[in-house]
Amino acid sequence: HSTAPARMGHIGENLLAPTLITYGTEEQKRRHLPPVARGEALWCQGYSEPGAGSDLAGIRTTATPDTTTGGYTVTGQKIWTSLALDADFCFVLARTDPGSIRHHGLSFLLLDMDQPGRIEVRPIRQLTGTSEFNEVFFDGARATETVGGEGNGWQVAMGLLARERGVSTLAQQIGFAEELGLVVAAAVASGAAEDPVIRARLVRQWAELDTMRRHALRTLGTTGDPGAPSVAKLLWGGWHQRLGELAVEVAGEA
Ligand SMILES: Cc1cc2nc3c(=O)[nH]c(=O)nc-3n(C[C@H](O)[C@H](O)[C@H](O)COP(=O)(O)OP(=O)(O)OC[C@H]3O[C@@H](n4cnc5c(N)ncnc54)[C@H](O)[C@@H]3O)c2cc1C
Structure with a gap:
């Protein structure tokens, strides 16, 4: 992997x-x-x-x-x-x-x-x-x-940031899906997946990742909506932190 x-x-x-x-x-x-x-x-x-x-x-x-x-x-x-x-x-x-x-x-x-x-x-x-x-x-x-x-630097800088937060992160979702797969496998191996709370959190990560992908696909064809890439950034930043926290819990002291 x-x-x-x-x-x-x-x-x-x-x-x-x-x-x-x-x-x-x-x-x-x-x-x-x-x-x-x-x-x-x-x-x-x-x-x-x-x-x-x-x-x-x-x-x-x-x-x-x-x-x-x-x-x-x-x-x-x-x-x-x-x-x-x-x-x-x-x-x-x-x-x-x-x-x-x-x-x-x-x-x-x-x-x-x-x-x-x-x-x-x-x-x-x-x-x-x-x-x-x-x-x-x-x-x-x-x-x-x-x-x-x-004098037009702010407009150009924001145009660039819209791409940085949006389209340029699309491939990252493939990596996220793989990381989630590793955490699920670790949860099954360690027995943590028996815990219904952990299971619910794993399912939630999966559902949110799927939502991110659909949001990305929806915004691919649109231009001039500066809010959409910011939403994407907000989604993935928090999602990745929560996956890290979940991974630590699944792995436990080890
Ligand atoms: C992986 C990575 C790569 C980067 N690469 C580059 C790069 O190549 N070039 C570049 O120019 N920059 C880069 N940055 C910098 C980045 O884009 C941000 O500018 C920077 O991380 C935020 O600024 P700061 O560290 O001064 O934090 P601050 O702006 O000081 O924020 C510190 C904390 O205060 C909070 N905060 C700030 N303002 C408010 C407010 N008004 N209300 C409530 N809370 C607030 C923030 O959420 C944060 O928790 C990179 C950052 C990362 C993480």
């Missing part, structure tokens, strides 16, 4: 590419999509900051137009940047209008990660011993362009 590992190119393939298809110029699509499709360009996501996690509109990383290059100069800090150490490029949400607050005055910028002295990536060591997450420090880093135009 094992599901295939997550794809290294996930962020470029499933998050950036559909965003470029919706908001990017023809030139941006021609330049950035083929290397993503070929697996040659790995991207990372520069949204979260120490003071802007759930409250993403609190972003403080700034970007000022660079009149000589037509790009932007980026200064600030990101955190929880998955796979940043391996990434070739980063899309960054930054404040381009210095006087702006909250969701206004933000821009969605693209930058090359290979800028020694201007970009520093510091891995965050996790309890597991691995370092999927990183802190990323921008000190006058050069961003080449915006996607969707200066």
Whole structure:
């Protein structure tokens, strides 16, 4: 029993590419999509900051137009940047209008990660011993362009998040079904399945997973409903935590 590992190119393939298809110029699509499709360009996501996690509109990383290059100069800090150490490029949400607050005055910028002295990536060591997450420090880093135009960053960022929380998680349900199968098998093997409460909880997990799948299929053909992907995210996040708790109970002290 094992599901295939997550794809290294996930962020470029499933998050950036559909965003470029919706908001990017023809030139941006021609330049950035083929290397993503070929697996040659790995991207990372520069949204979260120490003071802007759930409250993403609190972003403080700034970007000022660079009149000589037509790009932007980026200064600030990101955190929880998955796979940043391996990434070739980063899309960054930054404040381009210095006087702006909250969701206004933000821009969605693209930058090359290979800028020694201007970009520093510091891995965050996790309890597991691995370092999927990183802190990323921008000190006058050069961003080449915006996607969707200066000041429209919030709209583009939310368009991307709708895909991240929705369609991009579809394959995850296959892994969830397999994990549930392992927990059911463990419950049968350990005798925990004799307990009617455990049995009811296993059935509930199965029914909720089936509901998630139907919700996903229902939303596949719809566009412009920003609520649907958020519902999906809420469903799977809680579901997976409850499966973990159930697995611990089924396995018992062992
Ligand atoms: C697997 C994984 C990969 C990630 N990869 C990336 C990435 O590549 N790039 C990136 O930019 N970010 C990434 N993140 C970060 C993530 O998207 C969130 O920004 C971050 O986890 C939430 O911010 P925080 O950790 O500062 O928590 P906080 O926002 O500080 O939240 C802490 C707690 O407070 C609660 N809370 C917050 N606001 C409220 C409120 N108003 N009312 C009630 N409760 C509240 C939250 O529910 C939570 O329990 C990743 C996260 C995970 C788990």
